[in-house]
Amino acid sequence: MSVLEAPTAPKLRPRPEILAHTVRREEEGWTSWITTVDHKKLGILYIATCMVFFTLGGVEALLIRAQLGAPENTLLSPEKYNQIMTMHGTTMVFLVVVPIWAGFGNYLIPLMIGARDMAFPRLNAWSYWIFLFGGIVLYASFFWTPPEAGWTSYTPLSSKEYSASGGQEAWIYAIHLTGLSSMLGAANFIATIHNMRAPGMGWGRLPLFCWGLLIYSYLIVIAIPSLGGAATMLLIDRNFGGNFFDPTQGGSTMLWMHLFWFFGHPEVYIFVLPGFAIASEIIPVFARKPIFGYKAIAGATAAIAFLGALVWAHHMFATPMSTVVLAFFMLSSFLIAIPTGVKIFNWIATLWRGTIEYTTPLLFSAGMVGTFLMGGITGIFLAIFPVDWQLHDTYFVVAHFHYTAFGGAAFMIFASLYFWFPKMSGRMMSEKLGKISFWLILVGFHLTFLIQHSLGLEGMPRRIYEYNETAGWHLYNVISTIGAFVLAAGVMVTIYNIVVSLKRGVVAGPDPWKANTLEWYTPSPPPPHNFDTVPRIRSLEPMKDIRRQVEESTGVEQQYRAGSPMMRA
């Protein structure tokens, strides 16, 4: 690709740029991964680490489902069940769905905006390493006593009096480390996107993935400090005689809930907005159409983030609060449905009158749209606080947030893996295995979680380690457990696909998908400095311009077949 000439624009002012006069050899070997400050290597480290934690969290999910597969099951003791359930939630939220977007963001943002690295490469490396150690701290507690107060760690249950073990301290420490990592990473993304875009890439030509990650970063900066503060107060309460949350000493349990959910609800959008943003990149590529309503989607992202910071107390509808507060949070939660709906309609309109190629990334993206929609609709039920009084803390809520978190985030993690694996490794993943994986995950997911709505309506609360035969919940739980194992099989197919394709995948070439954004302008995998020359950006889809230019200058049309590497004449 480097033989391509950058479009010449003689009348432009020269852009200040650091030029390398010699090219250093690329460092190799395992030490290069430990010492690296390269955004691409760090991105891959993030993604790989998150996939390891995703597998651990998945095993915990299977243990939970195995325990609930039979009434009065004794597979897990109550203590073990609470520990596994706490670890599952904490892992998936803090060690998977949030940092994995930092991984994709790290890898892709400099490439998409035509930069040579992130704004602060060393800070970037530090962000990754403290994230890793946060995860290790949490999992090290398995050798002693893991935390068992739930991923929400409500006080007073998480206080010293009721959770004496050091597992809770490990949880607090992990929250601090991963939170700090996210904050530093977010600052880095903000600085990079604001300052390092290629010439010509105004805000109206910024890829929607970068819009998503930019708003993700701002939300992190707004939300995470609240959790960091709350966790610090809990640490003081537990170890140094503080009484922020002790009602017998003038403290308040409600304080923890407000501080936690002031973080906790924006967190939902922190992990789902990048997923949406990636759908906005993948769907136009395979519909072979420009994105429908670029400004509407970017605007909706910002609107969701703004409203998402104003709805936290809808997680607390059953706590003692006055009606006017309940009504405010009900209405603010309703409002989020509007920008979310706008996004969904724009994705469908992007597919409309396109020529859709059924590649694995497209299947996962379409699966996300269809699945997240259901999570959005059940969200309306939960936003109405009297209805929430029935549904709160039941399996209906468990189903709802898995439809949004797995439907919105995890489906897009898989879409991203299949879409950008060729760029990262230089090889294609198997489309056949990808499709098998997609159908197993889609069917397994809906089998697991659709029936849980009914379980909640039948009165099954969350986080119970057992239930009686007489409750009548057995059959539904069996269906759910079967679904979970089907889902796990689908995930394993993708993991196998990754491992096999790393060595044996078809060589991808720089642009196997005939995609739109600048990362496909570089070789796969890209060299350490990313670009020999940074082209001037003239539209939202710079690769279309570049392809057109190449075809015009060579007179040869580029051959392309869906799902296979681009053949060159």
Add this chain to the structure above:
Amino acid sequence: MIIDRLTAPVTDCARSSSPLRLIAVAAPAALFGALLAAQTATAGVLSPQAESPNAKDIKFLYDMVAIVGLIIFVVVEGLLFYALWKYRAKKGAVAAQIHGNTRLEIGWTVAAALILVVITIVTFIKMPAIINPAPSDIDANGNPVAGSLEFASTDQPDPPAESAELNIKVDGQQYVWRYQYPGPKVVFSYEEMVVPVGMTVTLDISSDDVAHSFWIPALGGKMDAIPGYINKLWFKTTRPATYVGQCAELCGRNHANMYSRVRAVPFDEYQKWYDQQAADIEQSNREAPKQRQAIEKAQGEQSIQGGGSAGGASDDQ
């Protein structure tokens, strides 16, 4: 109307819009009918259980959103699948290079907002009946009262003075519920709450230790029991029956075993139970010191027999 707007840019290929329009009209109509027919049969599977008046109003709101949600679901998923199938890549097909349509964007934004306005209005109409305790069907002596009084305000007030109510203090403890009854006598019970049929029961919910949540699905919503706060909830039973529930907020290792039960009985039976419970509690209070003395005596003798150095503080000395 969403459909009309979405099909607007494709009216040049008119054949594509007619089956779509058919789906858009027929599917919601069929679903609406099916839902109404199935509503009673599916309570608990597709809709919350409801016995108390507030639970019935909650169920009404739920069912309304379920119908609206199902229509949205069918229309949007229908459009998604239709687009995925109809516009799949075919030989010779060329993708239309459309960048957007402002009128369409405004159209679906307004449509989504209108749906939410309707839901909001119905919710606010129903809200007072859910929040405010309904007047009792019986007076304090168990006699039926004619008619009921209308009243409305936002925060949960007490029922009107003329109306009888039973106020029970609900106290969450790891891992049992304690119910403290009002009245001159000391009456409390654990796990099972006995109430007279037709009497409005108001609950003052709190906790002794960690956060719990009191919930009887058939009798309305749940309310968290939070130490240091008093939370309010009410219900009214209409027939003699036993309603079960369990703690809904993670409260520790045996969270799954913290059950609650409401047994609604006729007023006379309730009176009998109340007196019996009071007598039992009084008697056990009277016997407790005796029992303690007996135990302490036995322990004292043991330590003397053992010749231990522990003199102890037994009553013998």
